[in-house]
Amino acid sequence: MQYLLMIYSDENTMKNMNPDEMGAYLGAYQTFSKDVAASGNMLGGNALQGSETATCVSLNAGKIVTTDGPFIETKEQLGGYYLIEAKDLDEAVEIASRIPTAKHGTIEVRPIMVFG
Numbered sequence: 001m002q003y004l005l006m007i008y009s010d011e012n013t014m015k016n017m018n019p020d021e022m023g024a025y026l027g028a029y030q031t032f033s034k035d036v037a038a039s040g041n042m043l044g045g046n047a048l049q050g051s052e053t054a055t056c057v058s059l060n061a062g063k064i065v066t067t068d069g070p071f072i073e074t075k076e077q078l079g080g081y082y083l084i085e086a087k088d089l090d091e092a093v094e095i096a097s098r099i100p101t102a103k104h105g106t107i108e109v110r111p112i113m114v115f116g
Contacts, residue, residue, distance in 0.1 A: 001087070001092075003085075003089075003092040005082040005084060005096045005099065005107055005109055006108040007079050007082075007105065008076040009077070009101045009104060009105025028100040035098075036084065040085070045080065045082035046081065050077075051069065051077040051078070076105055079101070083112075092111075
């Protein structure tokens with residue numbers, strides 16, 4: 001089964017890291033990504049630019065309306081994601097628990113909808 005692991009944290013956490021902390025943090029991500037890829041669970045993933053770069057799109061009376069910034073103001077922002085293959089939710093949760101941000105943020109695990 002495929003799962004999307006969405007990585008949420010306070011963007012200020014990374015902004016406030018000193019260079020040594022940032023190096024260790026990014027190194028932990030590189031290690032995690034290599035391990036998940038080597039296990040065959042990794043299908044894809046990306047880091048996202050800051051929430052201030054977001055554009056929200058909606059329709060109002062058939063006209064496109066855009067709003068700068070995230071959809072809602074929250075303490076934690078979506079910073080990236082991994083798309084994985086796991087045998088079940090338990091395995092997906094175990095993989096998500098190894099994402100470095102799980103130590104100070106939240107990883108949302110959601111199954112991918114399969115149609116047909």
